[in-house]
Amino acid sequence: KAGVTQTPRYLIKTRGQQVTLSCSPISGHRSVSWYQQTPGQGLQFLFEYFSETQRNKGNFPGRFSGRQFSNSRSEMNVSTLELGDSALYLCASSFSPTYEQYFGPGTRLTVT
Amino acid sequence: QKEVEQNSGPLSVPEGAIASLNCTYSDRGSQSFFWYRQYSGKSPELIMSIYSNGDKEDGRFTAQLNKASQYVSLLIRDSQPSDSATYLCAVFLTGTASKLTFGTGTRLQVTL
Numbered sequence: 001k002a003g004v005t006q007t008p009r010y011l012i013k014t015r016g017q018q019v020t021l022s023c024s025p026i027s028g029h030r031s032v033s034w035y036q037q038t039p040g041q042g043l044q045f046l047f048e049y050f051s052e053t054q055r056n057k058g059n060f061p062g063r064f065s066g067r068q069f070s071n072s073r074s075e076m077n078v079s080t081l082e083l084g085d086s087a088l089y090l091c092a093s094s095f096s097p098t099y100e101q102y103f104g105p106g107t108r109l110t111v112t
Numbered sequence: 113q114k115e116v117e118q119n120s121g122p123l124s125v126p127e128g129a130i131a132s133l134n135c136t137y138s139d140r141g142s143q144s145f146f147w148y149r150q151y152s153g154k155s156p157e158l159i160m161s162i163y164s165n166g167d168k169e170d171g172r173f174t175a176q177l178n179k180a181s182q183y184v185s186l187l188i189r190d191s192q193p194s195d196s197a198t199y200l201c202a203v204f205l206t207g208t209a210s211k212l213t214f215g216t217g218t219r220l221q222v223t224l
Contacts, residue, residue, distance in 0.1 A: 043214040103155040
């Protein structure tokens with residue numbers, strides 16, 4: 001069974017730009033969660049989608065948004081990028097919200 | 113009090129020894145507990161899940177859960193240099209803000 005895939009793997013953007021990251025979950029998984037990981041803050045929860053509905057949202061500004069499609073694929077968008085948005089963005093999928101989550105390889109975003 | 117707490121380490125153990133990693137959590141209603149391993153520059157990898165009090169063994173790994181003490185631990189027997197990584201404890205918090213919450217991780221170093 002194929003794992004979670006994320007595209008792109010690396011991104012370099014300039015302050016003020018916006019970015020869209022994509023995540024394809026494991027086949028059959030309907031729950032997708034997004035996390036931001038930085039050396040100082042660790043793994044921080046961004047949001048979770050289940051059956052195209054946002055179940056929960058972390059403590060991030062409104063510049064961070066996401067959505068989930070009918071095939072369970074998910075995208076997250078960050079608008080008006082700031083230097084502090086430089087991080088590893090991780091997507092994780094699970095069969096349903098309380099089950100084990102499996103992570104993709106991540107997208108490393110660098111904002112200059 | 114942090115929702116999920118881990119000692120950041122590093123925890124240094126000699127090859128062949130038992131490594132003991134500990135985690136405490138604040139939400140008494142939590143029902144799902146997970147351990148992830150993360151190598152430097154890689155995404156977290158699920159290695160154990162535990163849902164009920166007691167021990168759960170999988171190969172060289174044993175997860176232990178004590179809900180009364182709000183404590184979960186991971187034992188790694190016959191530690192190998194390849195076990196050197198950061199180990200993340202994750203707890204599925206209940207309530208209206210139910211989400212998987214991660215500790216900051218314990219860095220394990222297995223020395224030759």
